Amino acid sequence: MAGMTITLHQPPVRDLLDRLFDAAARDAEVPVGPYAGGSFEASSAGERADALESVYMPISARGGELLYSLVRATRPQTVVEFGTSYGISTLYLAAAVRDNGAGRVYSTELSATKIAHARANLAAAGLDAxxxxxxxDARETLRDVPGPIGLVLLDGWKDLYLTVLCLLEPRLAPGALVIGDDIEMAATAQYLAYVRDPANGYVSTAFPVEDGMEISCRAANQDTLSV
Structure with missing residues (x-):
């Protein structure tokens, strides 16, 4: 039955993910930099992307499976991803949309090198459609993504999570899920404070996958929040 298909477990996708995770396991051996700004913190988003163009920085395998399950369960028509990298997380999102039989993933990335690899990986998996x-820059490219947005994955530069969320917020569907990856990193602190404050309209909880994920449900409509 077509409705019971689990693309994630089929050879084209499963084999590719295994190869990509094997390659990503060597991230620590990849030379980085130099940063044009002199340091990671002082560099712009574009300068960071250039310095780290050979580093995968993937979502964890368990985190990817969680993403797949959330997309299958909620059946969003529009999925937005901040930070494509080599497309590992994008493969999980695309597989879920494909298996749902409806929906589209909009992903954004600064590095031309990573975009080329991600597109090639999606094509190899048969998920590019x-x-x-x-x-x-997501602060510009995501302005044009059509709403309502049913699910957002934030996995780009951590200090931009809140900026990107606020940009997308007016287009979030009621009950939309927002997933922030790598929440154990200090740079996510401002974002976490925002989604964990009930006044901002979210019900939010941390999920114990590698480096942590915050899963936040947009539980209040924009027009019902106090200003």
Whole structure:
């Protein structure tokens, strides 16, 4: 039955993910930099992307399976991903959209090198028809993504999580899920404070996958929140 298909477990996708995770396991051996700004913190988003263009920085395998399950369960028509990298997380999102039989993934990435690899990986998995990868700064490229947005994955630069969320917030569907990856990193602190404050309209909880994930449900409509 087509409705019972689990693309995630089929050889084209499963084999590719295994190869990509094997390659990503060597991230620590990849030379980085130099940062144009002199340090990671002082560099712009584009300068960071250039310095780290050979580093996968993937979602964890358990985190990817969680993403797949959330997309299958909630059946969003529009999925937004901040930070494509080599497309590992995008593969999980696209597989879920494909298996749902409806929906589209909009992903954004600054590095031209990573965009080329991600597109090639999606094509190799047979999932490219369900994804648009938009080149450029998410603060600009995500302005044009159509709503309502049912699920957001934040997995780009951590200090931009809150900025990107606020940009997308007016287009979030009621009950939309927002997933922030790597929440154990200090740079996510401002974002976490925001989604964990009930006044901002979310019900939020941390999920114990590698480096932590915050799963936040948009539980209040924009027009019902106090200002």
């Amino acid at each position: 369900w994804v648009d990868i938009v080149a450029g």
